[in-house]
Amino acid sequence: MIEVALFGAGRIGSIHAGNVVRQPGVKLKYVVDVNRPAAVELASRHRAEVRAMDAALADESITAVVIASSTDTHADLIQRAAAAGKAIFCE
Numbered sequence: 404m405i406e407v408a409l410f411g412a413g414r415i416g417s418i419h420a421g422n423v424v425r426q427p428g429v430k431l432k433y434v435v436d437v438n439r440p441a442a443v444e445l446a447s448r449h450r451a452e453v454r455a456m457d458a459a460l461a462d463e464s465i466t467a468v469v470i471a472s473s474t475d476t477h478a479d480l481i482q483r484a485a486a487a488g489k490a491i492f493c494e
Contacts, residue, residue: 404429405428405467406429406430406464406466406467407429407430407432407433407466407468407469408432408435408454408465408467408468408469409423409431409434409445409468409469409471410435410456410459410468410470410471410472410476410480411436411470411473411494412434412435412438412441412442412446413436413438413472413473416445416471416472418471419469420449420451421449423469431449432451432462432464433446433452433453433462434449434451434453434454435453435455435459436472439453456480456483460483460484460489461487465489466489467489467490467491467492468480468484468489468490468492469493470484470491470493470494480493
């Protein structure tokens with residue numbers, strides 16, 4: 404099972420969450436967003452949990468991250484995810 408953390412609970416994040424959960428053998432485990440109500444809403448739609456960025460990246464069961472946050476956050480998130488050894492898809 405591939406477990407994924409999604410960074411970004413906005414419109415694009417919502418689209419990617421739907422795509423992740425439709426893939427066999429893939430589980431959306433965490434939704435990460437500074438807008439907690441948006442993260443909670445998206446996570447609840449897909450039976451995922453809300454986590455802080457550092458906690459999601461520290462979880463060894465997470466093998467991949469989807470970065471669907473605002474463009475100005477991409478470089479930092481990519482660097483952090485790479486340092487944590489995660490596979491990265493960045494929108």
